[in-house]
Amino acid sequence: MRISVIGCGYLGAVHAASMASIGHEVVGIDVDAEKIGRLGRGEPPFHEPGFEAILGEQLASGRLRFATDFAEAADAEVHFIAVGTPQSADGRAADLAYVDAAFAALIAVIRPGSLVAGKSTVPVGTAARLAPLVEAAGATLLWNPEFLREGFAVKDTLEPDRLVYGVSPGDALERRPEVAVLDHVYAPIIERGTPRIVADWATAELVKVSANAFLATKISFINAMAEIAEATGADVTTLADAIGMDARIGRRFLNAGVGFGGGCLPKDIRAFTARAEELGVGASVAFLKEVDAINLRRRDRVVDLVLEELGERRYDGRVAVLGLAFKPHSDDVRDSPALDVAVRLHGLGVGVVATDPAAIETARTRHPQLSYATDAAAAILGADVVVLVTEWPEYSDLDPIATRSLAGTDPVIIDGRNVLDPASWRSAGWAYRGMGRP
Numbered sequence: 001m002r003i004s005v006i007g008c009g010y011l012g013a014v015h016a017a018s019m020a021s022i023g024h025e026v027v028g029i030d031v032d033a034e035k036i037g038r039l040g041r042g043e044p045p046f047h048e049p050g051f052e053a054i055l056g057e058q059l060a061s062g063r064l065r066f067a068t069d070f071a072e073a074a075d076a077e078v079h080f081i082a083v084g085t086p087q088s089a090d091g092r093a094a095d096l097a098y099v100d101a102a103f104a105a106l107i108a109v110i111r112p113g114s115l116v117a118g119k120s121t122v123p124v125g126t127a128a129r130l131a132p133l134v135e136a137a138g139a140t141l142l143w144n145p146e147f148l149r150e151g152f153a154v155k156d157t158l159e160p161d162r163l164v165y166g167v168s169p170g171d172a173l174e175r176r177p178e179v180a181v182l183d184h185v186y187a188p189i190i191e192r193g194t195p196r197i198v199a200d201w202a203t204a205e206l207v208k209v210s211a212n213a214f215l216a217t218k219i220s221f222i223n224a225m226a227e228i229a230e231a232t233g234a235d236v237t238t239l240a241d242a243i244g245m246d247a248r249i250g251r252r253f254l255n256a257g258v259g260f261g262g263g264c265l266p267k268d269i270r271a272f273t274a275r276a277e278e279l280g281v282g283a284s285v286a287f288l289k290e291v292d293a294i295n296l297r298r299r300d301r302v303v304d305l306v307l308e309e310l311g312e313r314r315y316d317g318r319v320a321v322l323g324l325a326f327k328p329h330s331d332d333v334r335d336s337p338a339l340d341v342a343v344r345l346h347g348l349g350v351g352v353v354a355t356d357p358a359a360i361e362t363a364r365t366r367h368p369q370l371s372y373a374t375d376a377a378a379a380i381l382g383a384d385v386v387v388l389v390t391e392w393p394e395y396s397d398l399d400p401i402a403t404r405s406l407a408g409t410d411p412v413i414i415d416g417r418n419v420l421d422p423a424s425w426r427s428a429g430w431a432y433r434g435m436g437r438p
């Protein structure tokens, strides 16, 4: 089928290449000419494992191309909207300016009979608001939220846990013609037995935001237990292992540490509370404000631990910050706890040297005032305190003995992700501080 993907960020660019890989003829559109230029040359504008390979293959196949002009999308049968919905500059709500602009530009060119499938994460009610525009152009609107994780974006797109289609409310949702069209787009994925749920627009929109809200809540729950563990000498890692063995709870997303960040979880829970308040049901998700507060307190905790450990060395000590990305296998520093910790320590007058395998350039663009080292060894050289805040394998696998010979005298390791073995670090001569573990 002929497909257009509007918005070529992590979501859209990966979706475009993935759809080409299952045989469709795809054009990716974005207003950012530099990004489109890079994608067209096979150069990923962001770090995403596996993306460069699929991008190169699909460009070479002739099925994938990129353009800045919406007119290039005109003859597509299905249009995916994958633009960002960041937090608005003046509050908690989502900024829908990119969504609205994408719909306006697309509506001007689409053919009657085509399908518009929204993938962006939007406040509930957005599809119902936009549908009249789409219908006036003779097209149909479906909402098809995306659940991909950065770092696993290609795999999650081609092998999702489930597909969710949101159609206009009413009867016989499964029998809508637009459902058959999207089934055709995703045929190889559906044939593999991937569950597919057809719901109304509002449910589909809510599935996405409630999934992210649940994940954020799970992380903040374990981080709240970490706070209790810190007050009692208990070990939150063992606690997570033990409660996680109950299949109803599950061990995944129960890793305590410096907390969640990125372009999704933080802004999605804020947008959810803002939208619920608009709807008069703010109390229903007021707990998400506490989830946010717990999460942000973990960053304070890491900063406080560093200051405590530096003690009198506060202004002449050296601190190595390992990690800048919001999670490993990504160069994304949006709302990154790791970058936040580095920036706050620097702002407090602490001598910080930060490093990351992929995110130095994205961090430097936002915070040129920080000192960056090319790798962990260079960052740790002469450090009094080493703070691990993004659990890249190269940091989790650091050898405490070899690392000890690089650091200053009486060094301290602060394990902001609880991924190191405290005993082996202590026996190599480090003072070890974890997050909610003794």
Ligand code: UGA
Pocket: 121, 146, 147, 148, 149, 150, 151, 212, 215, 219, 252, 253, 254, 255, 256, 257, 258, 259, 260, 261, 262, 263, 264, 265, 326, 327
């Ligand atoms: C998240 C969701 O997991 C995806 O399903 C969703 O599609 C995506 O948002 C989105 O809305 O686009 P992502 O932001 O890529 O994906 O990252 P996650 O893997 O969810 O991690 C989010 C943050 O939580 C990271 O900072 C990570 O370090 C932190 N985290 C995760 C923890 O602190 N503890 C955990 O146990 C797990």
